[in-house]
Amino acid sequence: MTAARSMDGPRVAIVTGASRGIGRAIALRLAADGHSIVLVARSKDAIETLAAEIGSGGGIAEACACDLADDAAVDSLVEGVVERHGRLDILVNNAGITRDGLILRMSDEDFDLVLGTNLRAVFRLCRAAARPMMRGRWGRMINIGSVVGLMGNAGQCNYAAAKAGLIGLTRSIGKELGGKGVTANVVAPGFIETDMTEALPEQLVQEAVKQLPLRRMGRPEEIADAVAFLASDRGSYITGHVLAVDGGMLS
Ligand code: NAI
Numbered sequence: 452m453t454a455a456r457s458m459d460g461p462r463v464a465i466v467t468g469a470s471r472g473i474g475r476a477i478a479l480r481l482a483a484d485g486h487s488i489v490l491v492a493r494s495k496d497a498i499e500t501l502a503a504e505i506g507s508g509g510g511i512a513e514a515c516a517c518d519l520a521d522d523a524a525v526d527s528l529v530e531g532v533v534e535r536h537g538r539l540d541i542l543v544n545n546a547g548i549t550r551d552g553l554i555l556r557m558s559d560e561d562f563d564l565v566l567g568t569n570l571r572a573v574f575r576l577c578r579a580a581a582r583p584m585m586r587g588r589w590g591r592m593i594n595i596g597s598v599v600g601l602m603g604n605a606g607q608c609n610y611a612a613a614k615a616g617l618i619g620l621t622r623s624i625g626k627e628l629g630g631k632g633v634t635a636n637v638v639a640p641g642f643i644e645t646d647m648t649e650a651l652p653e654q655l656v657q658e659a660v661k662q663l664p665l666r667r668m669g670r671p672e673e674i675a676d677a678v679a680f681l682a683s684d685r686g687s688y689i690t691g692h693v694l695a696v697d698g699g700m701l702s
Contacts, residue, residue, distance in 0.1 A: 461487040461511060463536045464682070465528070467519065467576070468546030470497035472645030473595065476671035477543055480679045482510035486541060489532050493518050519546055519572035520564075529579035539583040541682050544573040545595040547613075549647065551606045562609045569613035570620070577624055581633070590633035591682045594621050595674070598641050598697050614639075618693055625691035634690035638677050641697025643669045664699030 464481050468474035470492035482488050482505045490498040490512055498514035505512035515531070517524045532539050547569045550561035577592055584590025599607055600614025617637060624635040642648060642659060648668070660668060677696045680686050695701050 461485050462540035463487050463489065463532065463538050464541035464543065465489045465491060465532060465539065465576070465580075466543045466545060467491040467517075467572075469501060470494075472647065473640065473643060473671045473674045474543075474545040475501060476675040477545060477678050478512065479505065480672070480675035481541065481543075481682060482508070482512055484679055484683065485510075486682075487511040487536065488513075489536075490514050491517050491519075491528065491546070519568050519576075522575065525572055525575045526579060529576065529583070533583045538587055539580055540587060540589060541591045541593070542576060542580045542584075543593045543595070543678060543682070544576055546572070547595065547597075547647075549607065549610050551610070553606055554608045557608060562612075565609040566613050566616075569610065570616045573617060574620055577620070577635070581624070581628060584633045585628065585631040588632040590628070590631075591686070592621070592624060592633065592635040593678050593681050594635070594637050595678075596621075596637040596639040596693065598639050598695055598700050600637075600639060601693070601695070601701060621693075622691040629690055634681070634686065636681050636686075636689060636691070637693045638674060638681065639693055639695045639697065640674050641669060641695065641700040643671060643674060645671060662700075663697075664702060667698065669696060669698055 464486045466478045469478040469490035478488050478490055492498045495514050495516040502512040502514045517528045550565050594617050596617045597614040599611045603611045621635045621637045674696050
């Protein structure tokens with residue numbers, strides 16, 4: 452395992468929604484790249500197991516339970532990381548939820564819940580992370596959007612609004628913090644094999660996959676590769692970008 456910053460120890464990365472799916476793959480990949488990972492999820496069980504798995508492979512990870520719907524918990528998350536590690540270099544806002552329904556039947560609660568987790572919590576974490584990253588004059592904010600944020604999707608007006616909002620949020624942060632060595636980008640997955648897509652009707656998934664130039668769903672590791680690149684020094688001249696990792700869906 453190679454140290455990401457050989458001069459003064461590994462870089463510290465927060466990955467939200469790390470208990471499964473794309474977040475888990477991102478955490479494993481960043482740990483393999485030598486970063487010290489703060490794994491965030493609502494409950495500790497799965498992330499404690501993942502922290503142990505990373506540790507036994509020679510990496511560094513800690514589990515941090517935090518419900519992103521809880522403003523106070525979100526604020527103290529970054530504060531705690533900076534207190535314990537003295538720095539924060541990489542923030543991957545991956546946690547996300549869906550509450551699908553056609554607009555005619557979409558409740559205020561389902562709209563607010565999805566906006567709260569997928570957009571407001573991301574704003575709060577980016578705001579909290581800005582100061583420590585600026586202080587270090589190096590930072591990477593990577594927000595996991597969706598192709599749905601660019602295309603819209605019937606039955607997902609709440610989710611699409613949140614993911615589209617994420618693009619405006621990220622591009623604005625990129626403009627505000629670029630001069631301080633902090634980049635901000637969106638990775639927008641297409642159809643990826645996780646619990647989130649497991650819940651979709653099989654026939655709908657098969658039809659959608661047939662339309663894709665690459666004719667298959669993506670793997671969480673393929674999203675993790677894109678995130679790892681943007682989080683590295685190799686991604687140093689990229690900011691305000693939306694990188695679709697979608698098997699060609701948007702092409
Ligand atoms: P998933 O449903 O498998 O995992 C979501 C993760 O977010 C879980 O770890 C869950 O515990 C966490 N989470 C949800 N609400 C939370 C809260 N209030 N506080 C703390 N943690 C919370 O989802 P998946 O598929 O791995 O998706 C990850 C990201 O990728 C999401 O932002 C999703 O919108 C996005 N995405 C996924 C696609 C797919 O095809 N799977 C396609 C496009 C985007």
